[in-house]
Amino acid sequence: MGLSVPKASALRHTVFVVVLLCLVAAPTFQFVAVLSTDSTSHGVLAHMTPFGFPFWGVFAVWVTLDGSTLYRLVGGRLDPFGPKALSLSALGLVNIASMFLFLVLTKS
Secondary structure, three states: OOOOOOOOOHHHHHHHHHHHHHHHHHHHHHHHHHHOOOOHHHHHHHHHHHHHHHHHHHHHHHHHHOHHHHHHHHOOOOOOOOHHHHHHHHHHHHHHHHHHHHHHHHOO
16 A cells, blocks of 8 residues: 555645636735726726735735745645745745735825
8 A cells, every 4th residue: 555645636736726816816916006096907906906905815825934835735735934935925925925015105
């Protein structure tokens, strides 16, 4: 009897990729929205701030503190202080920092 790691389904891989894309796209979108105050992205993000930022902030803090659990979604056990888990934690920190930067720079 082997102690192999069970294979993750295609749905789990898809969810993981979508979450990673959102973790990369959110700070980028916020940065562009801050730089271009006349664009529609700035207006959309400004209206979404009271509703979306608290939920995304909680998610980003969770990813920052426990990135290995998110990686476990696609299978495998992961060292909480390994490079993959720490890179997910760094993505979470970037998201938190970009939210604070957006709030400070827009003051709206």
